[in-house]
């Protein structure tokens with residue numbers, strides 16, 4: 001039994017190593033001091049300030065070394081602040097490595113609660129050690145918004161309610177005119193909405209409308225997943241989601257079952273070629289929206 005366990009452990013370590021070996025971290029320069037890093041997992045935002053680096057999300061733990069090396073090609077300033085846009089592992093897995101004495105980890109209140117609950121479960125099943133658990137947790141949390149000042153630059157962190165999860169944060173770099181939307185935006189593809197962690201389709205669309213209130217036609221958007229985007233693409237995306245939502249609501253009103261809506265390709269067919277080839281396929285987006293619209297509201 002022990003041999004099998006150590007073999008499995010070895011296998012998982014080898015797999016993690018192999019995965020990190022084949023991942024390349026690429027850099028998109030979005031403004032004078034703001035970058036988007038892509039590897040595997042959620043897109044990372046990097047802002048190089050006057051004497052410190054402000055980082056948003058950190059992908060998976062096996063990639064931390066590569067990510068650090070990539071940031072070092074941009075600047076030798078220390079990573080002083082690290083924000084988690086929400087609690088999913090493809091955005092927070094690197095917390096255990098980045099959360100050192102010199103780096104302050106920040107998230108919305110609910111994101112920390114969920115990270116803590118998930119971490120405690122992993123500690124109890126020996127998937128995570130106590131030190132990693134402690135490092136995985138944000139040190140500063142906030143409920144609605146938080147503002148950072150760095151010379152002439154202002155970074156606005158604001159919470160959007162029940163969108164992708166119940167702990168989502170967007171970060172707007174005012175002078176750089178860059179908005180990191182976390183997983184409240186999957187550019188060019190249907191979104192994943194985590195209904196079990198407080199996400200809803202209505203909150204998701206509301207989050208987009210809140211984003212539109214702070215950005216203009218020149219703003220560069222860092223989505224949680226997908227290519228860098230902009231206001232007009234986001235406006236289009238809202239139209240698509242609102243249209244699909246309306247269509248599915250009609251089916252629900254007509255008494256159609258979840259299985260019928262999942263099976264009915266016609267409901268989303270005009271958007272599927274453009275948006276349905278990613279992680280969330282057309283059937284899955286119909287399911288997510290159906291379940292979200294029929295869930296009893298908590299309030």
Ligand SMILES: [Zn+2]
Nearest residue numbers: 086088164183
């Ligand atoms: Zn996510």
